[in-house]
Amino acid sequence: MPEIASIGKVYALASIPMDPSTGLACGLAGLLIGQQMEIPVRRAAEHARFGRPWYVCESCGAKLAVLAGCPIYGLVRPKSVCPNCLTPNSHPTRARWLALTTAVAGAIIGTHFGTAIALVPMGLTALVMVAVSAVDLERMIIPVRLVYPASILIGASLVGVSVVHHQEHLILASAVSGLAAYLVFLAVHMIVPSGMGRGDVRLAGLAGMVSGWISYGAGYVAFASAFLLAGLAGVIVMLVTGQGRKTKLPFGPFLAAGTLVGVVWGPAISAALLHTGA
Numbered sequence: 664m665p666e667i668a669s670i671g672k673v674y675a676l677a678s679i680p681m682d683p684s685t686g687l688a689c690g691l692a693g694l695l696i697g698q699q700m701e702i703p704v705r706r707a708a709e710h711a712r713f714g715r716p717w718y719v720c721e722s723c724g725a726k727l728a729v730l731a732g733c734p735i736y737g738l739v740r741p742k743s744v745c746p747n748c749l750t751p752n753s754h755p756t757r758a759r760w761l762a763l764t765t766a767v768a769g770a771i772i773g774t775h776f777g778t779a780i781a782l783v784p785m786g787l788t789a790l791v792m793v794a795v796s797a798v799d800l801e802r803m804i805i806p807v808r809l810v811y812p813a814s815i816l817i818g819a820s821l822v823g824v825s826v827v828h829h830q831e832h833l834i835l836a837s838a839v840s841g842l843a844a845y846l847v848f849l850a851v852h853m854i855v856p857s858g859m860g861r862g863d864v865r866l867a868g869l870a871g872m873v874s875g876w877i878s879y880g881a882g883y884v885a886f887a888s889a890f891l892l893a894g895l896a897g898v899i900v901m902l903v904t905g906q907g908r909k910t911k912l913p914f915g916p917f918l919a920a921g922t923l924v925g926v927v928w929g930p931a932i933s934a935a936l937l938h939t940g941a
């Protein structure tokens with residue numbers, strides 16, 4: 664079991680060797696799970712209820728064959744058309760993007776955390792972040808009914824991992840980071856409601872809780888990366904579309920990417936910054 668070491672006042676999972684085989688396994692798991700996430704993502708985006716039957720036509724509600732959910736085949740099969748009303752799937756590539764993104768996130772997290780039990784909360788976070796980002800990209804909303812249950816589940820697993828590692832102080836660090844991120848985003852939301860949505864505030868709480876559990880430095884790197892990536896994307900969108908600052912980008916995907924950077928490379932980046940006095 665990898666050690667959790669304390670570096671000064673910054674706590675971090677210390678020098679875990681890279682684990683490519685776990686990375687490969689997690690990448691494959693991400694491919695399969697990401698494909699199945701299409702249903703919760705679609706239901707959350709459409710404010711539809713969760714529950715059976717899972718595979719139904721978006722237009723007429725007819726029950727569909729579960730071919731869409733077949734591992735791998737569901738990703739490569741030709742464009743699906745409802746046999747009842749002949750309406751084609753309005754998002755033929757969504758399952759593929761979800762599968763691909765989850766596979767990449769899974770591979771990075773699996774390679775980094777290996778078989779350490781921290782893989783459980785980090786893997787759960789990756790799944791939720793991908794799903795929430797997909798809904799945010801599509802509808803510019805961050806679904807509460809994904810973020811709240813996920814935050815409780817991930818928080819509980821972080822507590823469990825901390826206790827197993829006899830590093831109970833990480834629970835406090837995680838709670839402090841999550842609350843701090845939530846409150847800072849809430850303040851921004853109250854000052855500029857158009858710039859920061861309520862959903863971003865809640866997701867920031869989750870991002871802070873998870874990255875802050877790794878270390879305060881990782882939490883800092885997570886949010887700095889999120890804003891950096893969002894800023895870069897904003898500039899690129901402005902250059903490409905030629906529109907002014909009117910173009911609004913969803914912030915969820917950047918918060919998700921920032922959290923990944925924070926939990927994986929945050930301790931190294933923050934250590935490098937501190938050592939150079941930056």
Ligand SMILES: [Zn+2]
Nearest residue numbers: 720723745748
């Ligand atoms: Zn139909």
